[in-house]
Amino acid sequence: MNPGIPAAARGNLLAALPSPAAGEIFQTLFDHPGCRIERIVSHGHASAAGDWYDQDADEWVVLLSGDAVLQFDGGDVARLKAGDWITIPAHCRHRVASTSPDAVWLAVHCCAGG
């Protein structure tokens, strides 16, 4: 038996990009007990000065297009280009130092097992 693939369960990562907005635009593509996958369209957005992400679970993120710089608490910097992926452990404080206007991310947020 084939349960079929609902149309909502398909898409293209770089298609139907939302128009530039004041901040980043987050779109959940897949929501599951084990993980949540989202597309993030950055439009040149950066974290506010002194604003850190401090997440309860591990995150795996890849920059799909554009350029971006992640800054980690303590001083480390990751300069990313299209295709670059990085694992950000839970509670590894980080911020988005900069993104290019065409920056699009795919983020996989782990929801189980920390």
Place this chain on the structure above:
Amino acid sequence: MNPGIPAAARGNLLAALPSPAAGEIFQTLFDHPGCRIERIVSHGHASAAGDWYDQDADEWVVLLSGDAVLQFDGGDVARLKAGDWITIPAHCRHRVASTSPDAVWLAVHCCAGG
């Protein structure tokens, strides 16, 4: 405190592609209790005739480069180009009907909650 990002936890999805081999090459990029992320380099590989994947957990997959055709038990076909993603529910029987020589996938296998 910044625990730092180990070098092993970074990479580029389309860099250091393995040489063509007899079949597909699977590389785990991230292994977590909630999900496992892998890169699949297809090199034109297709499933053997009558050979179906029937997975116990949901899978989210995106074709990063090239072209590919997925076939579902029952007759549905999904023709994918670069950037196209699709959710394949658990026990949705499917096979890889064809891939182009430059086909590279990113697959997120859910490990919790089925």
